[in-house]
Amino acid sequence: MSAVTPSSSSENRSITDDAVFPHFKWGQTKEKVFVTIAVRNLDRESVRLSFEEDRLRFSAVDSGGKVYELDLELAQDVLAADCKWEQMQRKDRWGDAVMATLTKVFPVPWAMVAVNQARYRQVIDRDWSRDDEKLDAIEEDGFFEEHAA
DSSP states (O other): OOBOOOOGGGTTBOSBTTEEOOEEEEEEOSSEEEEEEEETTBOGGGOEEEEETTEEEEEEEBTTOOEEEEEEEBSSOBOGGGOEEEEOSSOBTTBEEEEEEEEBSSOSOOSOSBTTGGGGTTTEEEOTTTSOTTSOOOOOOOHHHHTOO
């Protein structure tokens, strides 16, 4: 399998030539990030998820054999050993859902889930139902303003 270079014609393409990005949404609390990935007619036995301190990887196929892959370089680090995933019983609007629960290294709000989030603009949504509405907005660090020469 050869790598795909992102371009306007391959915006919805994934890592390999025969794979596409699945739809996904994300929400957060102070300590956790929730990423729900959905594929129509998901072959539940094909689901693979793995976690690294700066990455979430997902791969699966649908009942027709179409390959879905997601390799998210996370905006901030997570505790990979504490991350987990589960297949949801209820379908999402985009299909059968898998939810990954990521444990943040630093309990602060994330402005975005992925380093290159624009790459996924066709398939990403915010999961407001899993967002903690009490989570403070991200504030700029005032250290440099306060200590300017």
